Every structure is written in structure tokens, then in C-alpha cells.
Amino acid sequence: MSFERVAIIGLGLLGGSIGLAVRECLPGVATTGYDADPATRARAAERGLVGQVCDDPADAVRNADLVILCVPVGAMGAAARAIAPYLTQGVLVSDVGSSKQTVAAALAEALPGVAVIPAHPVAGTERSGADAGFASLFRHRWCIITPPAGADPGQLASLSTFWEALGAEVEIMDARHHDMVLAVTSHLPHLIAYTIVGTASDLEGVTESEVIKYSAGGFRDFTRIAASDPTMWRDVFLTNKDAVLEMLQRFTEDLTALQRAIRVGDGAQLFDHFERTRAIRRSIIEEGQDDARPDFGRSDHGS
């Protein structure tokens, strides 16, 4: 069994990219879409993010056999309640949210009796909105599917096949483990990037213009993810609170240890720490999860 009519609720970076990827990779599949923002709907129609942009979520989901909620995780419950009465028999509802335990609970509550299998494609850029999506976003990226207990194996297989068709590699994972893994690989990095960019702009001894001018010393790398969508990230931290606070505690302990090494002048401890972090970068590049070119291949790099 494979899906024939996919409805996408929320037409930002993720929703738009799914629509474009389906058109490119699954040309036989029909897509409908809805976004709460009329300007986003208009732009989505112009860009052809989905086959049909609907002004009412009911129309978007009415004939769909797969509905994917692509809204901030804090809005999942409301989005599910809005479509609940209009879902067709046998439909599968999924999502793309970055935290999975809270979303699973919200969807189960809003959609009693409906098949729900949450998912999270680990892909994105710092852009958001109807202009941000592109068809190759999921290529060579992982999509983590977190089926609840008792999920239908056939529907799980169909959802996996769907994501693989868009270019992703699929991993099945427990929602609780997902939330811990993503807390360290995504949520904590975003929180820290948001923090340091804020710290830098609040200094009285160093002007913001100096921070900007000399950002090539390292700071600029943090600003990319600190430019991500504020609503999405507010919701991620509020819905994955326990795992984020746990990782933050560990990070703070490690930072305090390095701070102490600097204060007492323990060069050996600093060197040992800095030496072993190189290996991880090498592995990330070998696995194809980052660009091997020095400096991220920034255009000023020359050749």
C-alpha cells in the first residue's frame, strides 16, 4: 500500500519542501495544502508547493490518505483538532516536529481512533516561510519515525517508504530516546547559539558593529542557527523541557571544568579536550552529514 493523496498542513520550510519533493520524486501522488496565514497560502500557490492550496483545512484533508502536520510543535494539538472531523476512514496522520513525546500525546488526544505515527526529518536550514522550501531538503538526511505502541506495521512501512522516496534514510526509534538524542544534536546547540548571539549584542565594552565586523573569527558560525524561526524553537524548548535541561546541566558542568582549567592555567587539560573533539568532525564529514570543504566552502575561501 502506498499513499495517493497527501495533505500538508503548514506550508513553511518543511511543509513546502515535502510538497516540492513529492512533485519531483513521486509524480503520481496528488498533494493538497493549507496554511493558517493567507499570505503564505498565496505564496505557496504561486510557487506550486502543493497541487492545490486550500483556504480551509477541511478541504485539504478531506480525501487524503496521508496527512502531515508541519506546524510548530506547540500548535500540533490545535491543528489536529481543526482537521479531526474531516479526516477520511483509514487515513494516517503524521508530522515533522522536532520533539516527539509531547507531540505524540497531543495528537493522540486530539485524534481519538485515528492512526497516528509521528516522524521527524532531521533536516532544515535557517530560513523559514513559504519561500524557504526546496525539493532536495531531505536528500541524504535521516528521518526518524517514532511509532506509538500498537502502530499498524503496514502503515509504518508505507510511511517509511514515503520518506525514502523523498531521499531520506529512515530510522525507527522510541519517542523518548528521540527526544534525548535531539536534545543534544539539535536543541542544545540552538539554545547555546541563541544565547551567545544575545550575549554578544548586549556588551557595553564592545559595540555590535565590532561583533559583526570581526565575526569571521568564529562567532558567525553560531549566527546561522540563531537565525532560525523563533516560534518553532520556543515550542521545541517548552515541549522537550526535561531532556534539554538534562543536557544543559551536563554542558554547564563541562564548561565549568574548562573555565577552571583556564583560570588555573592548566594547559594540558585544555589541550587534551581540544584534541579529542577533532575526531567527531572527521566522522561527520565521512558520514556525509556536513561539507568537507574548509570554512564550509564559503565563497570567499577561493581555491
Added chain:
Amino acid sequence: MSFERVAIIGLGLLGGSIGLAVRECLPGVATTGYDADPATRARAAERGLVGQVCDDPADAVRNADLVILCVPVGAMGAAARAIAPYLTQGVLVSDVGSSKQTVAAALAEALPGVAVIPAHPVAGTERSGADAGFASLFRHRWCIITPPAGADPGQLASLSTFWEALGAEVEIMDARHHDMVLAVTSHLPHLIAYTIVGTASDLEGVTESEVIKYSAGGFRDFTRIAASDPTMWRDVFLTNKDAVLEMLQRFTEDLTALQRAIRVGDGAQLFDHFERTRAIRRSIIEEGQDDARPDFGRSDHGS
């Protein structure tokens, strides 16, 4: 007055890039070079990083009118002492170190009676060694020159002209202010990146292989600068201790405030913070200090 014979002590990323940039941008200028590591000297000769690679630092500096020390900041004093007896009358000694007050003091002590004007080109990649350098490293990047009190205006002008010829924009700054500005734009980001990469690799509940697989969620951006040269960075933190500890204290306070907002569920505070960090990214891109393409233009981004 302009320089005719430039000696480069240390032939890694910075030293090698200066040599290549001089060859490209100042073809009339002769370059000599020395590195303490014989393998680096051999590779530097193969790549032609300088006109003549010397096996003895004395030979490299003997006829130079500009000597640039491109060694880790903790090794500046020793490198200066090694060349001191062989410097020619009227020579200017400079460097490329990332902390300036300590280096200025070390060079003044090692080179009594010699003209010293420290400098810091704010440019680099995560690569190090004789293979890392390239001629365009300094193009559109800032070079901060921190002349000591009483520096000769003619020599300062010559040094500025030299860096401008390599493509850099020059800023004159007090060494103390430099160290504070770089603590926030470069040293703190590196320390935090090194910390989080270490934290992620020490978890017992999440495997290192999971951290690598799902690094596209944000973590990978931190690994680039955490792959930088460990010796160089150990020395930076030990020599710019006061400014780094000051910035670290502010960062920790800001992180604690966001941690508290997550714990108590204060979504408004999180949103407000995340909203204002977007503007800085925009300014950095407008100033040409980073790549505007989404996702740093990573090759998987497609179009």
C-alpha cells in the same frame, strides 16, 4: 617605504597563506620561511609557500626587512628569542596571534631595541599545517593592528599597506580592546564549541554514532571550529585569560536566564530572545562576513 624581503616564521595555515598571498599580490617581494617541524618545511618547499624555505631561523630572517611570527601565541617569546641575534638593522617584527597584550609583552621582552608592531588578521579555517594555507585567506577580512605606544608611524603605515595589498581591510586598535573584542567574537565561540562537542561525545544514553548521524539538526555547525588546532587554542585561552573569563561569566548568566525560562515555561521570554538574534545574522551577511546562501551553501542543499 615598503617591504622588499619578508621572513615568515611558522608555515602553517596563517604563515603559508601569507607566503602564497605575497607571491600572488606582491610579486616583487622576496619571501623566506622557517618552521620548527622538518616535515612542515619539506611540504612548504613542495608547495612553494615561500620563495626559500630555510633549515635555520637565522637564515630566514638575516636579510628580511619584515619578519612575521606565525606560531602559536604561547611560542612567540621563544620564536623571537631564537631570531633576535640575527635581525637586521631597521627590521620590523610583527605577528598574527589571536591575543595581543600578552604577545606584545613577550615580544618586547625578547626583542629589546627592535621595532615591534603586533597584528592579527581575523581570518582562518578549521584546517592547520603546511597544506592548509591559500592565497585568498585574507581577502575581505579584517586585519587588526595593535601598535604599542611610540610605534613608528612610517612602519605602521608600511605594515597597513602590506596587509591591504594581501586583500585585507586594516583597523588600528588598542591591544586591550582587541583582546576584549576577540574574546567575544572568536575565543568564547571556540571554547563553547569545544565544550559542546565534548559533552555530546561523553553521554552514556546517546551513542557517538547517533550524535554523528543526526548532527544536521544543528550540532555539526559547532564541530567545524571545534576541529581547529589544539595547540593554538590552548595558548589563546591561557594568554587572554581575563577577557575570556569575563565573557564566559556573561554568557553563563544569559544561559542561566534562558534555562530558567525553559524550566518555568516562559515562552514569551524565549520568543523575545530568539527574535532579536536574527538581526545580527542579517548584518553579518550584509557586511560580507558570511555566506548568505541557506545552510552555508552546503552542497546537499541543491537548488
